[in-house]
Amino acid sequence: MKILMLTCQYMPDVFGGAEKQCGRISKGLRNKGLEIQILTSRQQHKGKAKEVLNGVPVRRLYSPIAPDLLGRWLPFSAYWLLRVLVWGVFNHKQFDVIHCHQGKFGAFVGCCFARLFKKKISIKVGNSNQFMDFNALKAKKFVGPIMADFVLKTNPTVVAITDVIAQNCKDFGFNNIINIPNSIDTNLIDMQQYTEQPIQKANDVINLFYHGRLENIKKVDVLMESFALLVAEHTNIHFHLIGSGSVLASAKDYIKQQGLGSKVTFHGEVNDPVVFIQQFDVFVNASEAEGFSNSLLEALLAGKVLVSTPVSGASDAIYPGKNGYISDSFKAEDIKNSTIKGIQLHKQNTESVKHFSAQLIADNFTVEVIAEQYLALYKKLTGTNK
Template sequence: MDRLPGTSSLHIVLVLPTYLPESFGGAEQQSRKFAATLVREGVKVTLLAPRIEADTPARETKDGVEIVRFRLSSLPNLGGRHFFSFAWWSLRTAWWLWRHRRSYDVVHIVHGRLHAVGPLIGAKLAGRPALIKFGRGGEQFDIDTVKNKRLFGPQFAAVIKRLTTGFIANSTQMVDDVERHGIEKARVHRIPNGVIMPQVEPRAARERSESIFLFMGRFDREKAIDTMLKGIAALSGKRAAKLMLVGNGPREEELKALAQDLGIAAHVEFTGRLDDVTPALREADFYLSTSLSEGMSNSVLEAMSFGVVPVVTRVSGVEDMVEDGTNGYLFEAGDVSSCVEALERAAATPPDSHARMSAAARETLAARFGMESVVAQHIALYRTLPGKYRP
């Protein structure tokens, strides 16, 4: 792959509120692949993240990306009774960005929640531009989430809006949310999430003895996996179905108990975190997401890149990539009956129609969401920002 001209002089600092190996989510996976692709294009990348577990390395280099982690007792984007962790994170990141101000060009913060405040202040003091890539749209829009914090929420939201050089919105919903907050259009950049297209054979039409549904991500309340389990329970009474849940999170034991109570434990596999999700993606017929809010789901993107047909809620970013009945199925968030209806439609999909939808999913991704194109758009944006360091 030929490098884009002029990229070898760029040094980007990526800032995340959680990262591998402590959190196995779409944002972390997307950031890992995005950073590695930047490095292959000749851009130097340093990644700042918290570490909660004592055995997580404070420093390491992976895929050419330097990773620096700051020890905390809880995640820095929570606030409330975890305010001390937020404050310590803010001090550590601001100081790091000030101390290294002559070595980097742009601070790129993943998600505009509470953890962004410290890095924004550090970038401001260092005289460097700062970008925020929004994480969620709609009711859970990042700035609204910060504003609703009881302790200084409105003040922190104002800091985020004032100190950010530019905002990256990856969905139509997010663009609407930004406009609602009165942020100037010139500061908003529409760039989608990217996916590295795997080399896979087109899925052939085949009869299925059971429909295999897959979910990958963190088991938290915003993912509404209880709705997923209830939907699978209703479907299992009519059609043979299996659900694979890849990942972990705070609700894991609660969800295992719910699967038992619903009588579907034999049809639900909790795989835990997987270093390589390729076998699961190759096995699955459908990707199931019951999320109450999203930005642009990285897990849905990855599944579609493998030709796994999505069955997903109508949340931010989804309708930018999924057309109901053409390359996937859509249903309403938080509505079990709507979920069941979509599952039934999916399970009843004839083999030849499933093969066509699978191919359409891959075609959509290849045409609009290729990682190399997304990285090129980011590099072009980095070059336009004022205040970049040049030795």
């Protein structure tokens, strides 16, 4: 069976959750004997048009601006759409199924491809509620509603990574919805080694951390506020913020204003983040919206106590009292209270937390488990047992 993975951008240009998942599932399906190719864009005219990453061929079609931005960059989106369809004229017979990563502009492109060349299509949805992919697409002025309606009428199979997203897609009007969660590559722990200097830590200090994109949707400001509240009650804690993004500067300013510079370390981006976070104790996420957080899955793999706001995917990875806690709301006070319980759980039995989370991953989230579910989906779409 031959699968075309379609994503508007891909690594190393972008290291977002959708791109990580595209890479993981492509590698997993390749290991099961499927022929996989990733079709994406490149913004550098002299960049690599063809390469192989993790054993998977990647074809990049040039677009001066990232094709999924739309808005005033709509001409570049149209240009990339045209390039994809022209590429499809010469290559469509090589594929049985188109798998779109995210239900935004890329889904519209995929549906154009599927209709023109009569291909089966699945679309994986990466976010929830008001930020759900199709809601985000429909919200684009002028062309957004037209594109969203076109996708809906194409009647694709929609892959929802959580129950919340499945309900969002049903409410939007989709009929063919299947639940397949995000995956995590256990080799991220087993095979990689430290490439960063270990952090010097005091033995009696609890090290809290968050790693990931530092953007508005992640509510880093609320995360820092909850930490400030926590420090007022517990002095033997330290927070590690790992990653970069548009809100990093404001987070640093807030910590300086609060006089907490000695209590927070900003690490920026690090190599091998899953290995890096093994040094710390409790993962804390204040995000206001997620699909199924890759950062949460990575902290789960590292065996850390997990604390999160009640976003989509949290209840799939966090079992209160077993490996973490979910806050009652998105407010700093409630995040602080859940973090206190998380610290207590860490102090009680970290080995029990690690064992529980390892079994949860083995049963539900490994690349191998998720690849089997996608393989079953593709067989159903194509009506084949091969």
